Amino acid sequence: MRQLLSSLSYFSIFFAPFIFPLIVWIASTDSYVIMHSRRALISHILPFASAVPLLILTFGADNPGSVLGYIILFIIIYLGTFIYNIVKGIQVLREYE
Template identity: 80%
Template sequence: MRQLLSALSYFSIFFAPFLLPLIIWIACREDSYVAMHSKRALISHILPFVAALPLLFLTFGAEHLGSVLGYIILFIIIYFGTFIYNIVKGIQVLREYA
């Protein structure tokens, strides 16, 4: 059950990115293993949106189209990097005790 809840925290990027890891983290604080993975999943779900804020301000302040495209490409790389990270970590957690 521990692996399932931990992996579900990472796989929630598909259906409930912020809500499910937060609920699992609050509900399973006694279990350090599940709490650690749910907190990591929550941080990895929040990271692209935190990265988007400075990119958003830089995009509106940019004078050239190349700068705007560069910022957008950087955000896409950050977003898909964390998306892949969550999938890989979810699979690793499931395979840990298999």
């Protein structure tokens, strides 16, 4: 059961990116599940936290090429965390107690 809740925290990027890991983190008493739900929550927040400085830099940029660079950087960060969540969800499911 603990692997299932932990992996669902990572897989929640598909259905409830912020809410599910937060609920699991608050409601769980198992330290293993808490650790993974906290990591999943941070990995869900990371792309949007990185979007704020990128948006500020984009509006202050005079060159259209730099705007495109910022957009590409955001896409790389988002895809990286998306793949990370999928890989960690599979790894947690494959762990044995």
